[in-house]
Amino acid sequence: MxxxxxxxxxxxxxxxxxxxxxxxxxxxxxxxxxxxxxxxxxxxxxxxxxxxxxxxxxxxxxxxxxxxxxxxxxxxxxxxxxxxxxxxxxxxxxxxxxxxxxxxxxxxxxxxxxxxxxxxxxxxxxxxxxxxxxxxxxxxxxxxxxxxLAVSKVKALEDASFAYSSVISWEEDGKLDDFLTLSRACWRTRAYGDFWSHMMVAEGCVDLAAEPEVSLWDMAAVAIIVTEAGGRFTSTDGDPSPAAGSACTSNGLLHDALLAHLGD
Structure with missing residues (x-):
């Protein structure tokens, strides 16, 4: 209760x-x-x-x-x-x-x-x-x-599954090279998209997910589900607010590496 x-x-x-x-x-x-x-x-x-x-x-x-x-x-x-x-x-x-x-x-x-x-x-x-x-x-x-729900225990990017919504969105945000570098560093990448990428992080079947442009209504529910599952939620510059305008979710163990690639 x-x-x-x-x-x-x-x-x-x-x-x-x-x-x-x-x-x-x-x-x-x-x-x-x-x-x-x-x-x-x-x-x-x-x-x-x-x-x-x-x-x-x-x-x-x-x-x-x-x-x-x-x-x-x-x-x-x-x-x-x-x-x-x-x-x-x-x-x-x-x-x-x-x-x-x-x-x-x-x-x-x-x-x-x-x-x-x-x-x-x-x-x-x-x-x-x-x-x-x-x-x-x-x-x-x-x-x-x-x-x-419980997030995964994967500790290294080379063993990690990375989910996202759109390649073009990273290009429009001026971070396509950073996105591609992160993708190459990961074991697997898939564009499940939108809420689903982040719910898979919470389930532990995906290890990290990111979107460069989101609104509060996209992330308010997502943020608490991921964090209560043991994961971490921030914007690309490390702000934990779901109103910060971008989104990075992870199992927590990989979050610093995620921000190192995509952070402002």
Missing amino acids: TGYDDDLRLAHVLADQADSLTMQRFKALDLKVETKPDLTPVSDADKATEELLRTTLSRSRPRDAVLGEEYGDTPGNSGSSRRRWVIDPIDGTKNYVRGVPVWATLIALMEGPAPVVGVVSAPALGRRWWASQSGGAYSGRSLSSATR
């Missing part, structure tokens, strides 16, 4: 609601897709899912603030709450709209700058991961049917 058990249970309820809606619209012939100002796609499922979760939170946690990818920041009824729910209704929208099953709803609760609850739910993969502060990280179908 932790101080966040009720919040974790609510996060699972939110994930169940999201899974039902996103799976209903996945591969729908009438799925509507628009382009946002940042030139990334957004579907009617993204918007509807965030609206649904916001409605549930407004009833269940009216004092808490909410930040979502599609509808921005909304203060809670208290106006000064340090608690904020952070939602990415569909992480991996480009996969979602093309019928690729690698996408997830990301739900986190933050107190101040730190996430204290996180759920990543990927219904098309049949997978869910979650964690709460000091409560450990788990994967399974439900709270009552779960397996404790």
Whole structure:
């Protein structure tokens, strides 16, 4: 038991609601897709899912603030709450709209700058991961049917599996040479992408993962799941905040080596 058990249970309820809606619209012939100002796609499922979760939170946690990818920041009824729910209704929208099953709803609760609850739910993969502060990280179908997560014990890059999302993103960030040098130093590299790379780090089947450009809603849930699994989360310059704008996750043993290659 932790101080966040009720919040974790609510996060699972939110994930169940999201899974039902996103799976209903996945591969729908009438799925509507628009382009946002940042030139990334957004579907009617993204918007509807965030609206649904916001409605549930407004009833269940009216004092808490909410930040979502599609509808921005909304203060809670208290106006000064340090608690904020952070939602990415569909992480991996480009996969979602093309019928690729690698996408997830990301739900986190933050107190101040730190996430204290996180759920990543990927219904098309049949997978869910979650964690709460000091409560450990788990994967399974439900709270009552779960397996404790633990990161790997690989100590050397030449034995490590490195996951990422996009080669082009590292080129656009001016770090393509650093990325390639790290890739060559590792035993194996694969572009699993988005949330999945980091959840594999938490599971121990991948040893390190990195992305050069991310938002808070991409990483709030990811950060606490990886750290509660025994791993480490920072930006490329070593900042442990999920709001720092980039992401490096590892089993902890390889983190300094990861930052030495990709750090600013």
